[in-house]
Amino acid sequence: MRMHTVLKGLVLRFNLFSCAEDLRQSGRRRDELNSSRTARADEVEILEWVAHRPPPSLCIRHCPESLSLLMNAALSPLLPQDTADQGTSSSLSSEVRLAGAVSLFFSPIQTTSWLIHNEYWNRVLSRLVNCQLETQHYSIPDLKVITVKVEAPFLRMILFSADKEIDPETRKASGRHSGVWQVNPKPQTIANPIGSINLDVPEVPSNPAPGHIMLDQTNAHQVIAGGSYSSFMVLMSKNDYWHKFIYQQEGNNTFFLARNCSGAIEKLCYSMLLVADPQGELITLQIVLGFTPVNSVKLNMQDNFSKTLQRRFEPLNRSLDLSEFHSDPQLAKIVYCPLSQPKTLYYILALAKKALSNILELNLSHNDIEDIKSLDLFSNSPLRILDLRYNQISDIDQLTSLQRVALVSLWLDRNPVCAKYGSENSYVNEIRIRIKTVKNVDGVVIGPIGFRRNHRNYMVRPSQNELVNDFIQHYFSLYDGDIRKKMQGLYHRDALYSLTATYLPGQTTSSTARLQEYMTESRNLRKLSDYTKSYNLLQHGQDRILEALCKLPPTQHDVYSFTVDVPFQSDNVLLINICGVFREMKATQTQPVRAFNRTFILLRMGEGEYQVTNEMVHISNATTEQNTKTFLHPLTSIPSVPTIASTADRVLTESEKAQMTQMFSQITEMNYQWSRKCLAEAYWDVKDGLITFVELYKLRRIPPEAFSKDEDSNKS
Amino acid sequence: MSSLEILVPGAKQKLTASGTSNLFNLLKDLKAKVDQACRTAEEFTKLYYESVDRKRHTVPFVVRNYDIQHDNRHISTSPPDKQLMSRYYLDTGVLVWNGNGTIGKEMIQKFFEELPSSEHVIGSLDSQPVLDSIVSSQLTCVIQVSGFVRFQDNVSKPFQQSFMITAEGDKWKIACDNFRLQESVEESKKHSSEV
Numbered sequence: 001m002r003m004h005t006v007l008k009g010l011v012l013r014f015n016l017f018s019c020a021e022d023l024r025q026s027g028r029r030r031d032e033l034n035s036s037r038t039a040r041a042d043e044v045e046i047l048e049w050v051a052h053r054p055p056p057s058l059c060i061r062h063c064p065e066s067l068s069l070l071m072n073a074a075l076s077p078l079l080p081q082d083t084a085d086q087g088t089s090s091s092l093s094s095e096v097r098l099a100g101a102v103s104l105f106f107s108p109i110q111t112t113s114w115l116i117h118n119e120y121w122n123r124v125l126s127r128l129v130n131c132q133l134e135t136q137h138y139s140i141p142d143l144k145v146i147t148v149k150v151e152a153p154f155l156r157m158i159l160f161s162a163d164k165e166i167d168p169e170t171r172k173a174s175g176r177h178s179g180v181w182q183v184n185p186k187p188q189t190i191a192n193p194i195g196s197i198n199l200d201v202p203e204v205p206s207n208p209a210p211g212h213i214m215l216d217q218t219n220a221h222q223v224i225a226g227g228s229y230s231s232f233m234v235l236m237s238k239n240d241y242w243h244k245f246i247y248q249q250e251g252n253n254t255f256f257l258a259r260n261c262s263g264a265i266e267k268l269c270y271s272m273l274l275v276a277d278p279q280g281e282l283i284t285l286q287i288v289l290g291f292t293p294v295n296s297v298k299l300n301m302q303d304n305f306s307k308t309l310q311r312r313f314e315p316l317n318r319s320l321d322l323s324e325f326h327s328d329p330q331l332a333k334i335v336y337c338p339l340s341q342p343k344t345l346y347y348i349l350a351l352a353k354k355a356l357s358n359i360l361e362l363n364l365s366h367n368d369i370e371d372i373k374s375l376d377l378f379s380n381s382p383l384r385i386l387d388l389r390y391n392q393i394s395d396i397d398q399l400t401s402l403q404r405v406a407l408v409s410l411w412l413d414r415n416p417v418c419a420k421y422g423s424e425n426s427y428v429n430e431i432r433i434r435i436k437t438v439k440n441v442d443g444v445v446i447g448p449i450g451f452r453r454n455h456r457n458y459m460v461r462p463s464q465n466e467l468v469n470d471f472i473q474h475y476f477s478l479y480d481g482d483i484r485k486k487m488q489g490l491y492h493r494d495a496l497y498s499l500t501a502t503y504l505p506g507q508t509t510s511s512t513a514r515l516q517e518y519m520t521e522s523r524n525l526r527k528l529s530d531y532t533k534s535y536n537l538l539q540h541g542q543d544r545i546l547e548a549l550c551k552l553p554p555t556q557h558d559v560y561s562f563t564v565d566v567p568f569q570s571d572n573v574l575l576i577n578i579c580g581v582f583r584e585m586k587a588t589q590t591q592p593v594r595a596f597n598r599t600f601i602l603l604r605m606g607e608g609e610y611q612v613t614n615e616m617v618h619i620s621n622a623t624t625e626q627n628t629k630t631f632l633h634p635l636t637s638i639p640s641v642p643t644i645a646s647t648a649d650r651v652l653t654e655s656e657k658a659q660m661t662q663m664f665s666q667i668t669e670m671n672y673q674w675s676r677k678c679l680a681e682a683y684w685d686v687k688d689g690l691i692t693f694v695e696l697y698k699l700r701r702i703p704p705e706a707f708s709k710d711e712d713s714n715k716s
Numbered sequence: 717m718s719s720l721e722i723l724v725p726g727a728k729q730k731l732t733a734s735g736t737s738n739l740f741n742l743l744k745d746l747k748a749k750v751d752q753a754c755r756t757a758e759e760f761t762k763l764y765y766e767s768v769d770r771k772r773h774t775v776p777f778v779v780r781n782y783d784i785q786h787d788n789r790h791i792s793t794s795p796p797d798k799q800l801m802s803r804y805y806l807d808t809g810v811l812v813w814n815g816n817g818t819i820g821k822e823m824i825q826k827f828f829e830e831l832p833s834s835e836h837v838i839g840s841l842d843s844q845p846v847l848d849s850i851v852s853s854q855l856t857c858v859i860q861v862s863g864f865v866r867f868q869d870n871v872s873k874p875f876q877q878s879f880m881i882t883a884e885g886d887k888w889k890i891a892c893d894n895f896r897l898q899e900s901v902e903e904s905k906k907h908s909s910e911v
Binding site: 425451452453454455456457458460492494496498499500501502504505522523524525526527531534535538540561563565567568575577579595597599601603613614616618620623625626629630694695 | 746747750751754757758808810811812813814815816817819830831832838839840841842843844845846847858860862864867874876878880891892893894896897898899900901
């Protein structure tokens with residue numbers, strides 16, 4: 001027999017050989033193929049050829065004997081002789097796995113596909129493969145034409161066989177290989193389905209809406225992977241459209257059933273049915289098409305989902321917790337249902353909306369969600385709080401799906417989209433443009449549109465918070481204390497102090513609102529006609545200041561109402577501004593609440609010692625809002641201000657310090673010793689250190705020796 | 717008046733009667749400084765609030781970028797007069813607005829461009845000179861203002877503002893500026909899952 005190395009010829013031979021009556025009788029085809037030989041003659045010829053060659057030892061089953069032999073024979077010229085070992089596949093990219101020889105050849109020369117089939121396979125394929133022959137057209141629902149890239153000069157063969165047994169280890173060990181398709185000729189029952197799920201398959205609506213997962217495909221495909229990879233499941237869910245619904249381990253293989261997954265299958269085709277697991281290793285997949293008609297798998301998904309949703313719903317605050325939905329213990333036993341799949345998300349949300357009334361709060365965190373279009377379902381619904389943290393949302397425009405949802409509170413933290421915004425302001429603004437009603441973003445109350453959020457404190461040098469904390473604690477505890485005179489030492493000898501007081505308009509002039517004691521002392525330059533009076537109201541020096549302070553009524557400050565800003569800080573001087581409220585501890589029943597604004601300028605007198613050189617106070621009555629929101633915490637004494645948090649908490653190692661010093665020295669051109677000193681004083685905050693350096697440099701307060709280049713001798 | 721007890725910084729003894737002329741000079745010095753601080757404060761704040769209220773967004777003859785934001789947040793009929801607000805600040809000036817810090821002239825300018833239009837009414841004004849020992853040789857004073865502000869037809873709210881201005885050449889520039897609306901700061905809500 002001639003060796004038909006020309007592919008076309010090979011195909012032709014098979015074609016002719018096949019038992020399909022129609023093909024045999026299709027004289028047209030033969031004519032096209034330009035062969036004068038009869039099918040029978042070919043058949044004979046090939047069989048003779050085959051008889052003289054040992055077939056490669058592969059598992060063969062369930063097929064007409066001759067056909068399989070032929071397949072073997074046909075392929076053997078393509079296989080190098082030395083890979084005829086047991087079970088090893090060729091080093092070619094094609095895989096031979098025989099039995100029921102139905103194959104699709106995709107020839108690099110021709111783009112049409114040829115079918116070899118017998119009657120039986122014909123029927124099978126007719127349900128699955130969409131391919132075109134000149135005269136026959138099979139249209140298969142849901143599974144598109146598999147156009148697999150062919151590596152010339154080798155064929156990619158996709159064989160359909162009934163054989164399910166594949167030892168993944170041997171396959172893997174043999175190098176490059178692809179997965180195998182199998183078509184199951186007979187409907188299978190699942191051995192031992194999970195538990196006793198025995199409910200009806202839901203009705204198939206006549207017009208499945210897009211995005212709805214409907215059990216409309218009568219075939220389920222089985223996807224098998226060697227070993228048990230639970231992470232594999234996660235991979236599979238990512239960009240594909242699986243809807244798995246049975247996950248089972250069978251021997252060394254894990255398999256699941258899937259349907260409605262033509263997109264995924266096609267994708268897998270392109271990747272030769274190889275998938276990389278999280279460790280980077282390749283997993284081979286096997287896919288059995290038409291493993292079983294769905295009807296035979298008794299599983300009621302909807303019911304299961306409903307039960308799960310009920311369980312996760314908290315009726316008291318009407319909140320539905322769908323975080324990590326796919327690993328819900330009850331649900332994961334049966335189905336892997338990742339909300340990262342848009343279709344799945346839609347389905348679950350639709351189900352939730354229908355089954356649960358008036359969801360107020362929805363938690364979708366930790367679901368790897370990228371696409372939230374389905375949240376459109378909640379337009380004009382009572383949903384107000386939405387948690388989308390720890391997901392994969394990378395496009396802020398995803399939020400437009402929420403534009404008709406009157407959200408009040410949104411949690412969007414830990415999504416890739418957050419990293420795109422450098423400033424809090426722009427982040428909040430972008431959210432706000434899309435969701436107009438939002439008041440709370442990531443747990444923080446955002447200010448009105450166009451405004452920055454109100455922060456409690458600001459420090460131009462965050463590492464110096466202890467100093468400020470100490471001062472505030474000291475000052476206010478003395479001020480609120482019995483003997484205000486003790487404060488004398490806080491003030492510099494030449495300190496200046498003045499006070500202003502104003503009324504808020506519309507306030508009743510009830511006795512409590514009178515700011516008499518303050519008004520007499522008020523040095524409001526707008527109201528004073530000449531400078532003499534204002535000069536007299538300016539207190540200069542410790543004694544006079546203390547005199548003025550002691551004249552004012554006793555107070556109790558609400559530390560929790562304080563906002564502290566330190567907009568200026570240099571080595572020796574800092575400016576602190578504090579706003580807050582205090583209560584006047586009058587003997588009378590009512591203790592009016594006043595609002596104050598104090599500006600201090602502190603001067604460093606020595607190591608850790610500061611004194612006030614300037615103080616300006618403004619007193620007014622507290623607003624109604626302040627009245628309700630302050631003094632909520634019981635106060636016995638002034639605690640340390642709870643609100644200024646330390647940012648310089650990290651303890652640095654010596655080598656880290658050395659590195660920072662090195663860098664600092666490079667930037668500032670100071671020598672190592674001075675750089676280190678500078679950094680140490682800035683509590684190892686490089687930014688602070690640089691700011692200090694620049695300031696000092698401007699003021700020409702850095703001695704020239706700081707720049708002397710004897711680094712080596714000075715390195716510690 | 718116990719001003720006779722005032723000691724010159726560093727000096728430990730009281731000045732004797734023979735030194736009173738010196739003392740009076742010092743006091744005069746102080747008074748002069750104080751007066752100057754008052755005058756400066758008045759002038760400065762007048763200019764400042766006028767700029768903040770009226771000159772941040774000016775309408776030129778030809779309307780340039782007519783830009784309606786998606787949500788009608790504000791209809792910006794023109795780009796604001798660029799150099800206006802930053803003129804008042806030192807290059808290294810710091811503006812803290814309700815706890816949001818902005819450092820540097822350019823950033824401050826940007827901040828003012830983004831801030832919705834405002835209308836300030838000053839209620840009180842106070843000013844003090846800052847000791848020489850603090851800011852060597854540079855005239856500096858600290859000013860405290862209180863009043864009411866209305867942003868873009870929202871409700872009028874009380875505010876407090878304090879400036880530290882310093883003389884740079886022949887001009888007064890803001891070294892730091894601290895603005896606070898008189899209202900409570902809401903605490904961040906902890907998420908239920910974090911409690």
